[in-house]
Amino acid sequence: KNEVEQSPQNLTAQEGEFITINCSYSVGISALHWLQQHPGGGIVSLFMLSSGKKKHGRLIATINIQEKHSSLHITASHPRDSAVYICAAGRSQGNLIFGKGTKLSVKP
């Protein structure tokens, strides 16, 4: 069993839909990260969470420390949101343990 599990693995949505990606982890973390990877391979950090909820524009990330679960929500999805979204557990040693990612495709 992977230490960081994401679901779904693939997600297709119509423009404007509300999207949720889930992440469960089994390791101790210093923080939980949500990342966005574009087709060329580049990765952008979206959120770093240690508790509660954060919001950037149309993106919302929540975490439940007791349940070791986090969600990433995208409101009013747009084709430019199409990317792979990766959940990663931040360790006290400084490195990250990554989930396998959720490939999101938003159709116009």
Next chain:
Amino acid sequence: SAVISQKPSRDICQRGTSLTIQCQVDSQVTMMFWYRQQPGQSLTLIATANQGSEATYESGFVIDKFPISRPNLTFSTLTVSNMSPEDSSIYLCSVDVLAWDASYGYTFGSGTRLTVV
């Protein structure tokens, strides 16, 4: 936040040869991380590079295959040695820096897409 310049962005290499990947950061950072992403897989940590000391390798990765240099606080290289097709992956460097909201976040290089033929 920090900006990382990683190069090359992609390369196609013959088996048995070596490729050196460079990462330049626009600020001084203590630790730099090197990751590999094999096709269809999640990113895996190869090693942590600290300035002035040998890199710390994760299980399954060895210095002879992936030598790392860290000559100063803004630069690091990863070499993929004696390449085989199984080394075809995306390689990324990363640093943890003080983020915009005063928390520690991660910045990644743009990645090197390596194909070994």
